[in-house]
Amino acid sequence: MKSTCCFLLCLSLLLSNGVFGEEAEEVSATMGESLTLHTGVKKEKDDKIFWFSGPDNKILARLNGKPDSAKIYRSDVSLNKENGSLTIQSVSSKDSGVLNVQILNVNKQPLYKKFNIIVYDPLPIPQITRISKCELLCSVLNVSRVTLSWYNGTSLISNTSASDSHIDLSLPLKLEDKNNIYSCVAHNSIRNQTKHLDPLQSAVDGCSPEPRNVILLLLPLSAVFLVIGF
Ligand SMILES: *[C@@H]1O[C@H](CO)[C@@H](O)[C@H](O)[C@H]1NC(C)=O
Ligand SMILES: *[C@@H]1O[C@H](CO)[C@@H](O)[C@H](O)[C@H]1NC(C)=O
Numbered sequence: 001m002k003s004t005c006c007f008l009l010c011l012s013l014l015l016s017n018g019v020f021g022e023e024a025e026e027v028s029a030t031m032g033e034s035l036t037l038h039t040g041v042k043k044e045k046d047d048k049i050f051w052f053s054g055p056d057n058k059i060l061a062r063l064n065g066k067p068d069s070a071k072i073y074r075s076d077v078s079l080n081k082e083n084g085s086l087t088i089q090s091v092s093s094k095d096s097g098v099l100n101v102q103i104l105n106v107n108k109q110p111l112y113k114k115f116n117i118i119v120y121d122p123l124p125i126p127q128i129t130r131i132s133k134c135e136l137l138c139s140v141l142n143v144s145r146v147t148l149s150w151y152n153g154t155s156l157i158s159n160t161s162a163s164d165s166h167i168d169l170s171l172p173l174k175l176e177d178k179n180n181i182y183s184c185v186a187h188n189s190i191r192n193q194t195k196h197l198d199p200l201q202s203a204v205d206g207c208s209p210e211p212r213n214v215i216l217l218l219l220p221l222s223a224v225f226l227v228i229g230f
């Protein structure tokens with residue numbers, strides 16, 4: 001009796017404080033795509049599973065022990081009755097933030113799990129434009145949390161990043177060796193989009209720092225040394 005009271009008191013304290021485990025699991029999702037969250041434990045018969053969203057713990061879905069007693073509180077979510085996984089059909093910006101799951105069973109310790117959902121925009125394919133004979137510009141418009149990079153083959157040449165606010169991101173490239181294999185890559189923590197440079201765009205003569213120029217610069221110097229030497 002006493003321990004039951006304590007258990008309920010502890011539970012209500014936990015709930016009122018919104019404490020669902022110490023550390024939130026960070027989950028990345030792309031706007032418009034589906035997202036499935038797992039409870040992280042094998043579902044047992046008689047487990048009651050509750051999914052809540054937001055700082056105010058608004059209930060999203062619940063499973064009341066028996067498999068046929070699932071209840072959904074938002075039309076665009078579904079709950080797997082076998083394992084308790086929650087699926088958001090089409091992630092939107094309002095889904096970013098905290099989502100909690102709580103598993104109750106009279107026979108065991110209650111379990112809480114917290115997710116922190118980070119919603120990413122769909123990642124656009126970068127566009128390459130020429131800004132001068134020997135210089136190209138790679139850009140992606142109106143993006144946040146994206147890094148844009150130029151590669152030669154698999155080696156990174158340069159990069160730049162957008163943080164939380166939406167900006168137009170662009171990165172110039174100085175064409176050098178026309179045998180280089182250039183590509184521009186936009187990536188976030190979910191995926192990447194690559195635009196390969198058309199060989200015709202890089203096949204420009206006279207863009208590399210010609211070794212010939214270096215020799216021409218050094219010639220007068222060596223002439224001076226020659227004069228001094230003799
Ligand atoms: C639960 O079932 C769903 C739908 O069948 C599946 O996508 C998901 O991977 C399952 N979760 C686990 C933890 O097995
Ligand atoms: C930039 O993207 C945001 C979020 O997708 C959108 O709300 C906004 O209208 C866009 N702005 C422009 C100028 O396209």
Ligand SMILES: *[C@@H]1O[C@H](CO)[C@@H](O)[C@H](O)[C@H]1NC(C)=O
Nearest residue numbers: 147148149156158159160161
């Ligand atoms: C550029 O790439 C380097 C090496 O991968 C990385 O350490 C750095 O954080 C990146 N910088 C930006 C602005 O993304």
Ligand SMILES: *[C@@H]1O[C@H](CO)[C@@H](O)[C@H](O)[C@H]1NC(C)=O
Nearest residue numbers: 152153155176177179180181
């Ligand atoms: C670009 O990559 C090619 C092939 O991997 C390599 O031969 C060349 O030296 C690289 N160019 C630069 C400028 O790093």
Ligand SMILES: *[C@@H]1O[C@H](CO)[C@@H](O)[C@H](O)[C@H]1NC(C)=O
Nearest residue numbers: 149151185187191192193194
């Ligand atoms: C882009 O993603 C593909 C597959 O997801 C991966 O194989 C490739 O290494 C990634 N490229 C870069 C530059 O991150």
